[in-house]
Amino acid sequence: MTWLHDWAGLIVGWLLFVIALAGTLSVFRSEIGNWMRPEARCCAADSVTAGSAAVHWLGKHAATSPAWYIQPADRRSATSYAVWTAPGGDFAQKWLDPKTGDPATVRDTLGGDFFYRLHFELELPFPWGRVLAGAAAVAMLLALITGIVAHRRFFVDFFTFRAGKGQRSWLDAHNVLAVTALPFHLMIAFTGALTLANxxxxxxxxxxxxxxxxxxxxxxxxxxxxxxxRHVPAPLAPIAPMLGKAKQFFGSDIAQIAILNPGDAAAVVSVTSGEDQRIGIQRQVISFDGTTGRPIAAHVERRPALRTFNFLYALHTARFGETLTRWLYFVCGLMLTALIGAGLVLWTEKRRAQRQGLGFAIVERLNIAIVAGTPLAFAAFFLANRLLPIDLAQRAATEVRVMFWLWGAILIYAALRPARRAWREILTVTAAACAAIPLTDLITRSMRLDRLHLTVALIALALAAGFVFAARRAGGRRATA
Amino acid sequence: MRNARPISARYRLAVLSRSVAAVAGGYGVSVLLAVAVAWTMPLSREEASIVATMIALLGLPIVMMACFYARTAFRAWIGLAIAASLLAGLAFAAGWRP
Known part of the structure; x- marks a missing residue:
């Protein structure tokens, strides 16, 4: 089982590292979005007002689209999110001002949704990214179970940490990170596979x-x-009363509004309830006839298997959580990311004394590009959000491109430099990039002295300190044990 | 398994066979597990489908591990064949027609 653990872990390790780090950031998807769109003030928006404003804007700018989907701004998110089918059949998306519904007043960026989409779509065309992420989730479950089997002295080793001893220290770190948050890791792997089960x-x-x-x-x-x-034009009935009725029916806030055939006599408005405070125990949907505004169908999820499924799904996304829960997810996510990183480094440490052929070199270099390179590329995304000109054409896409070009450059750099130097240098640049996040926030005059901006600054500085430490260790004496 | 002995072609082939058994065979068996559970659960269609999916996703890593736990690659394939025919038979008896 150790053998299986090593190889299954290696093959999906790089992918899982990226998925885990992107997923960890996705816990604060709305908050990162708010940070990346400093033009929109958080978070006084009322979901009914925000939803109505979004519908109004879509009616003017996407009238011919067969379907609109809206997530109205709420007490977490400063902007409404709208996605619709564009004339060519592609999906178009915008983040809208909660009061006016206008996207122009907010800078064009994917915000936290970039990490959220990357987490399970991997920037690949549908459905391949999702299938690959689903397979990675199953492989992670496999790696976890074989890891537990391989790790016989489960509880003894938990109290063991031998620092500065090369391979032994990496193994201890890998074990401690795995065992401490094991229930979280198992839960997140299984529920992750489940979210892509369809x-x-x-x-x-x-x-x-x-x-x-x-x-x-x-x-x-x-x-x-x-x-x-029906291809008979008919105006949409006023949306606010429908949203108000939906809210009343749910007894909780609105999460999503779907409008099918807007502007047609067969228009339907479907509203889905939010998950606040309850872990998806009761998912509720109510649908209205779009032209009359009268309810035509409603459903409260009470079927046990579906409730179980919704519960497990919500356990993965943590949308039910209050701030404390989200921080726990964030910390556990960082531990999972570190655990995967330590496992990848361990793979090379374990084999350093033996064969050092081409395969070994490839693994070593990919480790550098992924374990040290992913945090750097992600930090660059935050920096690009602040530093690119506000009115740049295709700004959101450019932010993503900056990140991927940098990632490619890191890979080439890691392939060409001596491995130890590459580790040290890339980790040092990562530390600098993290430290630069609050700095650029300040310089570009986007910083407000509120909890959001201060928290981002603190986290970035703490990560920078961590990477400085890692860079010094990587450049220090080689503990080959 | 990683020692000074040179790795023989036979050993490599056995590992490849096991890996194929685990990934392709393991997935196949868990698909049949999903089908068998879906058809035998005394629940409504959508409820049975959801239960089947959840059980099959739990079963998949276990079947994959079993393929590597088996003493030889050949035994892994035999085990897969037995599990597959049992599950397919169960589903068939419950009314499933492929």
């Missing part, structure tokens, strides 16, 4: 329904009315 394990449903996936969706979401457009 792609990686749909076979129970598809066999029972004999391949009729539309019928599956109908049974899973009974209140989602899916009726074809």
């Amino acid at each position: 792609l990686i394990m749909p076979w129970g449903a598809s066999s029972l329904y004999r391949g009729d996936m539309a019928a599956v969706w109908k049974d899973l979401y009974p209140a989602a009315v899916d009726r074809p457009a």
Whole structure:
């Protein structure tokens, strides 16, 4: 099982490292979004007002689209998020001002949603990114279980940390990080696979329904009315009363508004409840006829298996959590990322004395590019958000491009430099980049002395200190043990 | 498994065989597990589908591990074949037709 653990861990380790770090940042997806859009003030928005403003804007700018999806600004998010089908069939997305619905007053950036999408779509075309992420989740579950089997002295080793002893220290670090948050790691791997189950394990449903996936969706979401457009133009009824009714029906806030066939006589407005404070125990949906505003279907999820599924799903996304829960997820996520990084380094340390062929060299260099390079590339995304000109065309896409070009450069650099120097130098630059985040925030006059900006500054500085330490260790005496 | 002895082609082949058994065979068996659970659960169709998915995703890493735990690669394949036919038989008895 040790053998399986080593190799299964290595093959998906790099991918999992990126997924884990992006996922950790996604815990604060809304907050990172707020930081990256300092033009929008957080967070007094009322979801009904914000939803109505978004619908109003979409009515003017996406009138011919067959469907709109809106996540209204709420007490966490300073902007509303709208996604719709553009004329070419592609999806278009914008972040809207909660009061006016206008995206122009807010800078063009993916914000925290970049990390959220990267976490499970890996910037790959649908469905390959999601399938790959799902496979990685299963492989992580496998690596965790084989890791537990391989690790016989489970509790004794927990109290053991031998610092400065090369391979032994890496193993101890790997073990401590794994054991301390083991329930979290197991939970996040299994629920992660589950969130992508419709792609990686749909076979129970598809066999029972004999391949009729539309019928599956109908049974899973009974209140989602899916009726074809009648191609008779009809104005949408006022949206605010519908949202108000939905809120009243849920007894909690609105999470999502879906409008099918807007501007058509067959328009449908479906509203989904938020998950605040309850871990997806009761997912509620209410649908209205778009032209009359009358409710036509409503559903409160009470089916036990579906509630279990929703519970596990919500456990992964942590949307139910209050601030403390989110910080716990963040810390556990960082531990998971570090655990994967330590495991990857351990793989090379364990084999350093033996064969050092091409395979070893590739692993060593990829380790540098991923373990030291990913945090640097992510930090660069934060910096690009502040430093790129505000009115740059395709600004959001440019931010992403800056990050990936830098990542590519890091990979080439790591391949060409002597390994130890590459570790030290890239980690040093990462530390500098993290420290530069609050600095650029200050210089570009985006900084406000509120909790959000101060927290981002503190976290960035703490990470910078951590990377300085790591760079010094990597450049210090080689403990080959 | 990583010692001074040179790694023989036979050993490499056995590892490859096990890996294919674990990834492809393991996935195949867990698909059949999903189908068998979906068809035998005394629940509504959508409920049975969800339960089947959850159980199959738990089963997948276990089947994969079993492929590496088996004494030889050949035994791993035999085990997969037995599990697959049992699950397929169970699903078939419950009304599933491929």
